[in-house]
Amino acid sequence: MVFKLRLIVQHLFFVLLTYGGRFGFHMGFALPCFSCPFVMGCGGSCYLLSLQGNWWGLQMALANWGTVMGLQALYYLGLFVLLTLALNKFWCGWICPFGTLQDWFTYLRRRLGIREAQLSWSARDRLKPVKYILLAYMIVVPLLIAHAGLHYDFHLPFCRSICPAKPLMPLFAGSTRHLALDFTNTVTLVFSILSVAIAGGMLVGMFFKERFFCLFCPMLVLIHLLRKISPVRFEKEVGACLGCGNCRRNCPMDIRDVHEQKTDKAVLSEDCMLCMTCTESCPADGVLSVRFFKWRLFSSSRDYVARRFIKPHKAGSVKVKV
Amino acid sequence: MDDNNKRRARLRSRVRQEVQTEYESARRLMEARDDYDPVWAYFLDLLMRPMDRNGLQAAVGRPVVEHLCNQAPYELFHAMGVHPLRMASGCFAAGRLSAGDFPVLMCPMLKAIVGMQRLRESSQTAPSARVVPTTCDWVVQYQQMTDADPEQTFFMELPHLRESERGQQRWLEQAYELVRFLESRMGVKLKRKALASSVQIFMRAWQAIGRLIEQRRAGRLPAVWFMAVANSFMLDPIEPWTEQLQRVLGHVDAHPSQAAGKGVFLAGSPILFPNFKLPLLIEAAGMTVLGDDLCTSERIWPGAVCPEENSFHGLLRALAERYHMACICPTFADNERRINTILGVLQRYPVRGVVHHVLKGCHPFDIDSFRLERQLKSAGIPFLRIETDYVEEDNRNIATRLEAFAEI
Ligand code: SF4
Numbered sequence: 244m245v246f247k248l249r250l251i252v253q254h255l256f257f258v259l260l261t262y263g264g265r266f267g268f269h270m271g272f273a274l275p276c277f278s279c280p281f282v283m284g285c286g287g288s289c290y291l292l293s294l295q296g297n298w299w300g301l302q303m304a305l306a307n308w309g310t311v312m313g314l315q316a317l318y319y320l321g322l323f324v325l326l327t328l329a330l331n332k333f334w335c336g337w338i339c340p341f342g343t344l345q346d347w348f349t350y351l352r353r354r355l356g357i358r359e360a361q362l363s364w365s366a367r368d369r370l371k372p373v374k375y376i377l378l379a380y381m382i383v384v385p386l387l388i389a390h391a392g393l394h395y396d397f398h399l400p401f402c403r404s405i406c407p408a409k410p411l412m413p414l415f416a417g418s419t420r421h422l423a424l425d426f427t428n429t430v431t432l433v434f435s436i437l438s439v440a441i442a443g444g445m446l447v448g449m450f451f452k453e454r455f456f457c458l459f460c461p462m463l464v465l466i467h468l469l470r471k472i473s474p475v476r477f478e479k480e481v482g483a484c485l486g487c488g489n490c491r492r493n494c495p496m497d498i499r500d501v502h503e504q505k506t507d508k509a510v511l512s513e514d515c516m517l518c519m520t521c522t523e524s525c526p527a528d529g530v531l532s533v534r535f536f537k538w539r540l541f542s543s544s545r546d547y548v549a550r551r552f553i554k555p556h557k558a559g560s561v562k563v564k565v
Numbered sequence: 566m567d568d569n570n571k572r573r574a575r576l577r578s579r580v581r582q583e584v585q586t587e588y589e590s591a592r593r594l595m596e597a598r599d600d601y602d603p604v605w606a607y608f609l610d611l612l613m614r615p616m617d618r619n620g621l622q623a624a625v626g627r628p629v630v631e632h633l634c635n636q637a638p639y640e641l642f643h644a645m646g647v648h649p650l651r652m653a654s655g656c657f658a659a660g661r662l663s664a665g666d667f668p669v670l671m672c673p674m675l676k677a678i679v680g681m682q683r684l685r686e687s688s689q690t691a692p693s694a695r696v697v698p699t700t701c702d703w704v705v706q707y708q709q710m711t712d713a714d715p716e717q718t719f720f721m722e723l724p725h726l727r728e729s730e731r732g733q734q735r736w737l738e739q740a741y742e743l744v745r746f747l748e749s750r751m752g753v754k755l756k757r758k759a760l761a762s763s764v765q766i767f768m769r770a771w772q773a774i775g776r777l778i779e780q781r782r783a784g785r786l787p788a789v790w791f792m793a794v795a796n797s798f799m800l801d802p803i804e805p806w807t808e809q810l811q812r813v814l815g816h817v818d819a820h821p822s823q824a825a826g827k828g829v830f831l832a833g834s835p836i837l838f839p840n841f842k843l844p845l846l847i848e849a850a851g852m853t854v855l856g857d858d859l860c861t862s863e864r865i866w867p868g869a870v871c872p873e874e875n876s877f878h879g880l881l882r883a884l885a886e887r888y889h890m891a892c893i894c895p896t897f898a899d900n901e902r903r904i905n906t907i908l909g910v911l912q913r914y915p916v917r918g919v920v921h922h923v924l925k926g927c928h929p930f931d932i933d934s935f936r937l938e939r940q941l942k943s944a945g946i947p948f949l950r951i952e953t954d955y956v957e958e959d960n961r962n963i964a965t966r967l968e969a970f971a972e973i
């Protein structure tokens with residue numbers, strides 16, 4: 244079962260990326276997922292930190308290309324590109340520890356039988372540009388610091404004022420310090436208030452709406468930029484789709500494109516995190532498939548749907564021969 | 566009793582006799598087939614049940630709620646302790662009883678439904694309620710055709726757009742309305758657990774029928790037997806029916822019949838027992854139906870109920886969408902994916918052409934058949950439109966056309 248395999252992979256990476264450093268495991272500083280370096284002893288670091296960092300960020304590469312520092316920034320970028328090419332959105336759906344944390348909230352809500360908050364189509368569409376704005380914010384502010392004299396207190400703008408992983412993920416390493424307000428000056432205070440408030444809002448959002456933070460995640464944009472040259476493919480045989488809508492309803496990201504697509508076979512959309520839930524719920528044989536180069540990793544089928552959604556027979560009910 | 570009433574009573578008793586004869590001879594025809602096996606007897610017994618409502622009521626052991634069309638979720642009725650029974654009939658004789666009161670070119674299935682209801686004696690159990698999804702123009706006239714009690718009739722307003730947000734929301738609201746209607750009529754409260762378990766029970770039936778569909782596609786099961794099984798759906802409680810279906814699967818595994826002749830796909834208006842004339846004529850012309858999109862056959866189970874969300878709302882939404890979005894009834898405006906089911910079967914199985922059945926007076930399928938014809942012919946797929954009703958007079962003519970089609 245794909246969802247079981249995914250759960251195992253997610254939890255394995257949650258442990259590795261949250262505690263790996265304590266055992267000498269570290270996947271580098273350019274991971275295409277929210278493996279937050281503010282977690283003491285983490286096993287790898289989110290590329291967004293490298294992207295914004297004044298000493299290793301994009302602005303450094305631009306200003307100092309050819310120098311060692313510039314090359315180091317490019318090295319991080321290159322590593323990020325390689326990792327993203329290799330696994331593309333699998334980083335989001337299968338590896339990102341912050342994504343796994345969100346899935347725990349959904350699991351809890353479902354166990355309690357509480358219904359999910361549903362966004363209207365227009366509200367969902369209006370949220371789409373937010374991640375671009377956040378990406379612009381984390382690129383422009385460091386540039387302004389480097390080239391337009393903006394005060395250094397604005398450094399790491401996304402991590403320090405927006406990202407909910409920074410206050411929340413260190414809790415798993417026993418640290419509450421990123422929940423504290425920083426009274427050093429107005430900028431730090433505003434940043435820390437924003438950070439804690441957003442984290443609080445996200446906790447509520449994550450409980451009522453599956454993968455709530457992912458709706459705004461700027462990492463999705465960066466990964467998506469490379470989808471065309473990545474060997475990871477998510478395809479639809481449009482001519483055999485029944486239009487049943489299972490893919491749309493079950494998508495944690497409320498993606499409508501997979502259902503609506505009637506002409507193009509590429510359906511890896513901007514917000515997709517390759518969790519494959521849609522493919523698992525599609526009852527049409529071979530209509531949705533996820534591929535790596537030419538190899539098919541998984542394909543939809545009526546048989547799979549039956550195995551995934553029909554609970555094992557209990558005494559007293561009907562036995563179905565499979 | 567005045568003369569009029571006497572005449573009507575006489576007519577009713579004559580028609581009742583004819584209905585009986587029609588059902589019985591259709592059954593005998595099935596039993597006389599070379600490929601008949603005792604495993605089919607259960608399903609043939611069920612097909613006879615519409616004539617005996619008291620027997621049916623006793624067999625299902627729950628209050629019966631009648632419904633028209635496939636869009637009212639079976640699981641929902643079942644979870645509320647009632648038995649959903651689809652009003653549909655292929656009986657020519659019953660249709661004659663109501664024909665005089667309606668337009669000549671009215672859907673023969675609706676005529677037969679009304680006729681069967683008129684035949685029902687006062688001693689026979691009346692349904693507890695009726696649910697009518699507003700599909701085609703004939704169906705929306707159901708209440709005035711039958712003088713059904715408006716208090717006991719619930720019209721589910723079916724949005725004719727499925728791919729719009731508004732259409733989907735409205736349909737979900739209608740599912741909630743249906744729950745409220747049944748709760749008030751039956752005096753029960755629908756519980757989340759009951760709904761979840763009902764979904765499971767029907768998914769098991771879906772899984773089993775899926776296997777039978779595969780067997781049929783592989784040419785191991787003649788179309789009429791598949792239709793007999795499909796037509797008998799909900800003429801017995803769902804669980805024993807599924808068990809019998811398992812027996813059938815075992816039988817087909819052990820004794821696969823070999824597809825005789827060219828494979829075809831049968832599309833279009835519903836086909837119902839005792840009127841199996843078209844599948845029988847297709848067979849006689851040397852062709853085998855390997856797949857169909859009839860709402861009385863494979864399309865009783867389109868899509869699948871796959872709820873990721875198991876809250877009450879999540880379950881109801883999954884159900885509502887399965888019955889609305891997965892259905893390719895041409896009463897929907899955005900129905901361009903209808904052809905996909907056909908092409909899907911065409912790609913995977915040795916299907917050489919499409920026979921499109923149009924019941925005279927069934928306007929949605931009639932209109933849609935022209936678009937389908939254009940699409941299929943442009944893809945080089947032979948297409949044959951057969952327009953007919955429940956009479957037998959045109960059998961020779963249809964047989965000749967089918968034979969010519971088989972030659973292509
Ligand atoms: S704070 Fe967020 S963006 Fe910054 S490094 Fe941590 S996870 Fe990445």
Ligand code: SF4
Binds near residue numbers: 497517522
């Ligand atoms: S489109 Fe499919 S794979 Fe992508 S996020 Fe939605 S459910 Fe997951």
Ligand code: SF4
Binds near residue numbers: 483485521527
């Ligand atoms: S779940 Fe599959 S068949 Fe249903 S709409 Fe989506 S892609 Fe089409």
